[in-house]
Amino acid sequence: MPNASIHRALLPIALTGLAIISSATIADEGPGSRIWATGGVTTIEGSAGGGLVPWAMLGGYASDREMGGTLALSRAEVDDYTLGVYGATFNWHNRVELSIARQTLDLDTLVFPLKDGFGLEEDELVQDIFGAKVRLYGDVLYGPYGQWSVGLQHKRSREYVVPEAIGSESDTGTDVYLAASKLFFAAILDRNLLVNATVRGTKANQGGLLGFGGDRHDRYEAMLESSVGLFINRSWLVGMEYRQKPDNLSFAQEDDWWDAYVAWVPDRHLAVTAAWVNLGDIAGLEDQRGFYLSLQGSF
Template identity: 50%
Template sequence: MSGFPRAVCALLLLACIALPAQAAGEQGRLLATGGAMQIEGAAGGGIVPWAVLAGYGTGDQNGGSAFHTRIDTGDYALRVTGAAWTLRNRVELSLARQRFALPTLQGLLGLPNGVFEQDVLGAKLRLAGDLVYGDLPQFALGIQHKRQRDFDIPRAVGAVDDSGTDIYLSASRLFLGAAAGRNLLLNATVRATRANQTGLLGFGGDRCDAYAAVFEGSAAVLLNPRWAVGVEYRQKPDNLGFAAENDWRDAFVAWFPNKRVAVIAAWAGLGEIATLGGQDGWYLSIQLSQ
């Protein structure tokens, strides 16, 4: 498992280079409508899954994306590597590994290990509607199963379980010419979760060990076919008594030079994490799509 998901990503990247351009589809979905890959491996924004599916394949094509993301607040650093594959624009399957470093707390508390990891296995089903056409927005139902690989620190701060499963429902719509003549994308997601800091600090806690329904939202304006700017918000549960867990937000700019490559940069406001407040910092993600 030590090479997962890097080996998966490498295979997907080779496929992106080797397969003919028709698979990515000049006649497939519009540029940027595959979104970005969020930190748990699903297609969407950086911190929020959308109803869109990874890649650019249409109903008779397959597609996918591989990505690497970095978030650094100074006190914490998160690295995520993953890949997603979409079958005929209907089902998305994803894998991601998150590597979470906490150098400041390691120094303050004398922790034996300052880095731990989490694996995320995801699936998303497009239920109905379309991102661009028709009367309904696109709806998708998703699931993300997360498992800690190093549970000592989450257990020490009060987490109950080293694994958990999130379920979410997303609705996304691209409104053509709706923002001063530019395309506007809106997304709303409702998630059922027990995760502490998206699972990086385990699942359930001394304060609460029940599922909570939380809201996540995104809005983006496509300045032109290759550039987009937007904002996101992610509500969080608050299960652990030793420290508050704040909602997350970000403001991002995304560049889609073509259907193969995307680069997303953001300023992320993560609030308090494990007693350390003011955890704001830069987010950078690079992805290749098919």
Template identity: 40%
Template sequence: MSLSSRLKTLFPATLVLALCAGASQAADLPSPDLGKLLATGGVSQVEGAGGGGLTPWALITGYGTRDSYGANLHATAIRTQDYGLDSHGVAVGLADRVELSLARQTFRGSDGALDGLRIGQDIAGVKVRLAGDAVYEQDSWLPQIAVGAMAKRNTGVSGLAGVDNVKQLGAASDHGVDIYLSATRILLDRSLLINGTLRATRANQMGLLGFGGERGNHYQPMLEGSVAYLFSRTVVGGVEYRMKPRNLAVDREKDYYDVFVAWFPSKHVSLTAAWVALGDITVLNPTRQKGVYLSLQAGF
């Protein structure tokens, strides 16, 4: 299958058009200028967007200013008592206005009732800054505001007897789109970042268990929030919280939260570590899943 055919299969037409327009715009931009302040591009969120680990921010990824662009690669690993989640991908920020991202997630059971389970998911994202500038408009009450979308397609299930598609677990679909609105305020004089995100979604466990189910197959508004403090020029710490829908009878889904610290030794690399809580994952293993989150990001 050609790349264009795969994109059309994986993502809605609007996202494909955004990716093509973004690529065309990037061709006309000068060399990256690395003009944004350290850490203001955020890290790579587990679904590929720029922001925190669990939730996207209104900030545009990379260190390119409005006259340039930035990009990064990320590799993330989450390990709880019984499961592992890996994410890797690429994101591009254009003119500090548009962000495009691609990510692949792989979920594995490593112990308990779902030992050997493996589920994959591909994600394409687009984010557009609508208003405000979190860094340079310190005297304004208006936060930086961005709207975004994540198109997700589950790539199948293995390691679970008789199941090869999430629809066999009760999901209404194996693909879907999350739409979100984020507002980010940076208070430089207080070394503080505050972010709030409202996400419309019907994804089960971010889409790893499909979209919709017996308990509901409609979009629901979910709140997400982050607070981060700049301990030094290169070290940021904070907390995140993310509400989750509960669509599946086999999955008593719980909200996510974490406590994180991120190190930015330069504008080319960052390392994030966190303690994360993901709640229950299916009734087959009702243990509350808590563990570690590590993410490496490299770019400009």
């Protein structure tokens, strides 16, 4: 695949670079001065948000005069698949977030049927994601209309045999999104409520792991995504997420995703997220449900 070796080499180097930058620039000052838990956690695509949905907030705790970042490891296990993700973000002055992630989907020896009646056996699908997010306006805590950000996620499939065989049009695609987030103080039983809405333009199949575009559709579509979270106290957040998906491939229907999560933020350096996820049907295998766990460090 063209440029695959370049992407394979760049991602570990970039992750290491982000870690060095984050540690070196703010090691003496801690992870930043923004209010507790205002950076969210790390999504499965590397940007700051929940587990499935990017939020308007930028990763880490850097204020408008600081730099910071995060490193994260995530794993989701559903009935027939296992998804592993590692990634990092770099936050410049709470204005620009750069992110990078690698997703590996273990297929558990799944055999994909092809049109000629034969099967194609693959161990895993791998995708690299390079993201950028810019805070446009407002503040999630005190802005009357919350915080608004625009972002993009450039994705490249490194294992394209299966996506191409089932009708994908491209191994590369770029999602663009607009996100708005707002915290409502003492909204429910004197607890703070976080609400997020995101509109994503995408052609990605299963987030890009099965390529981009297909034999049914090969155009950008606007997908709605949302999150709600209730702060039980300073350290615990419970909530739900929903993510609408396109349906580009006649090979198999693609369902929307949702989850119910709990996040524990014991201090500014650590966040732990656990969730029950429902990914619907994936590549013809029905009712993919299971557990998700993510560990994030902030620097």
